[in-house]
Amino acid sequence: MSALPERTDALVIGGGVVGTSIACHLAEAGVGTVLLERGTLGSGASAATAGVLRTYFPGDPHTGGLAVRSMAAYHSFAERTGTPLGLERVGFLVVFTEERQVEEFRRTEAAQRAAGVDVELVSPSAAVRLNPLLNERAVLAAAWSPDAYACDPAAIVRGYAAAAQQAGAVVRTETTVTGIDPDGRVHTSTGSILAGTVICAAGPWSRTVASMADVDLPVTTYPVELLLTDPPATPLGTLPMTLHASSGLRIRSWKDRVLVGMGRPGPEESREAWLQRLSRLLGTTYPALDGIRLHRGWSGAFDASPNGTGLIGRHPSRSFLYAAGFSGQGLCQAPAAGETVRDLLAGA
Known part of the structure; x- marks a missing residue:
């Protein structure tokens, strides 16, 4: 060098x-x-x-505005840099299970739209049409933003x-x-x-x-871990990135598997206890994934303000x-x- x-x-x-x-x-x-x-x-x-690239950040229109600007840049990225990103539109679904979450969405909806974010409140049945793995009884309402893309x-x-x-x-x-x-x-x-x-x-x-x-x-710095399931018994189509607002549980389709994340263990929680908690919530929210085996995907660290x-x-x-x-x-x-x-x- x-x-x-x-x-x-x-x-x-x-x-x-x-x-x-x-x-x-x-x-x-x-x-x-x-x-x-x-x-x-x-x-x-x-x-x-x-x-996943997305423009909707619950409760944070400022970040949404930066993401909208960034999304426009990503759509012209290959032309600018000569490097294709292989963008695949998947959408972003945020599952609400508490009335206060719905109220917060309504409180910030106008600001989100003013920032250029495409997002709307949808019913439990509409949420299940978008992500068929969802347990409709576990959904009060959901926010749907189609402007989200899987990328490399x-x-x-x-x-x-x-x-x-x-x-x-x-x-x-x-x-x-x-x-x-x-x-x-x-x-x-x-x-x-x-x-x-x-x-x-x-x-x-x-x-x-x-x-x-x-x-x-x-x-500050905190560790993160993403997990991969076994291939589900029924082959998956493309699932939207789906966030469970109360717990932070996230899933998206990853080839023939499901990619799963849920933050990190609590201050006094072991990794094993965290995995058990994640598995229980996964099975409750997505019945077709109840009891499915989870494997290490990849891990790293994020920086937080x-x-x-x-x-x-x-x-x-x-x-x-x-x-x-x-x-x-x-x-x-x-x-x-x-x-x-x-x-x-x-x-x-």
Whole structure:
């Protein structure tokens, strides 16, 4: 691997969907850009998602607005980067089991629509038509957003990284940041580089990276695990990504199986107890999956902000920008995050 350049206008730390998007947007705007990734591109939080792009985020029209902007970018992604994403429309269904959830939907529906989010409240019978595995008696109502697509997150990372390099950015993998000096000199496992602006997009490692620059970024890290079922007895069609609002249980079809997730074990809960709780809820909500065997799919870590909304901004007194704390939603917001950081840097 060649040595790092001596200096750069912007140094992006983190090579996931958000970091590569930032690098691409900066390089295409004519900003000298270097991207550093401690492992391989897309090997962090970007590799731990369920691989669905969506625009509806319950109770969060702001994130929905960023996701709508990002969805438009993804639809033109292949034309821009030469990398097809293989988008498959699956839709997003949120199952409500409590009246307060329905009331919250109605309270924010107008704001969601104002942000460009296509979503509507549907009846239990309509929810079952959309996802035939659902137990209709376990549904009070549901929110349906057709604008959700299965995708290949690794292709997004590859496409943005390739476009960034085509525009002149330097991308270095297997390069761990070990220190950041007050003057913007960044020390790494393979040398040092002087940066006009440091941009932290390091996902679960963002707080650690920020602390090297004496920046307190309020991001926490939590583990996630996705599971795969055995193939169901009756072959599946394409299921929408379906979220059980009360528990966080999520499912979507994955080839001939079902992909399942439900956050993580509670503070005093073992993995075994969590799996038992997940299995019980899975069987109650989706009777056809009652008792089905679950297997490890893949796991990783996500970065979260205090309110679950991504943090994008700049430090008030130093050349340090950040895009972190997306709580597993960075995939849906990466294009808009790249645009926002580019504009923040241009306004410096």
